Amino acid sequence: MGLFSWIVGEKDNTKIDNPAMVFGKPSDVVNDRKLSTDEIRKALDTWEQDTRQMMTASNEGMAGPDEGLDPEDHHQLGQVVRAKEKIGEKPNHKPAH
Numbered sequence: 001m002g003l004f005s006w007i008v009g010e011k012d013n014t015k016i017d018n019p020a021m022v023f024g025k026p027s028d029v030v031n032d033r034k035l036s037t038d039e040i041r042k043a044l045d046t047w048e049q050d051t052r053q054m055m056t057a058s059n060e061g062m063a064g065p066d067e068g069l070d071p072e073d074h075h076q077l078g079q080v081v082r083a084k085e086k087i088g089e090k091p092n093h094k095p096a097h
Contacts, residue, residue: 019043020050026076026083041089048080048092 015022015032016039023029029043055077081091 015039016043017046019047020076026080027086030083030086037087040087041084044080044084044087044089045092048077048084051077051080 015029015035019026019029023032026044026047029035029040029047032040035043077091084091
């Protein structure tokens with residue numbers, strides 16, 4: 001969080017703006033007691049959009065830096081959808097671009 005954000009009282013929203021960097025899996029977002037229901041929904045929406053964009057890029061031949069190194073490392077869209085279901089949300093079903 002920058003100095004200006006700290007002075008005006010803005011929160012560091014890394015958990016919401018980049019949840020994959022903070023959490024190991026989407027269900028960890030749901031279990032974070034420090035986040036409100038709205039923040040959980042926003043974080044999972046962000047994770048869903050990021051996952052859809054990575055899938056689109058992968059389908060277009062633009063692999064991520066570690067993609068394909070671990071055969072057990074599948075995309076996380078299914079995990080995001082299941083996490084959203086836990087809080088009564090549905091997937092967005094909209095294109096990533």
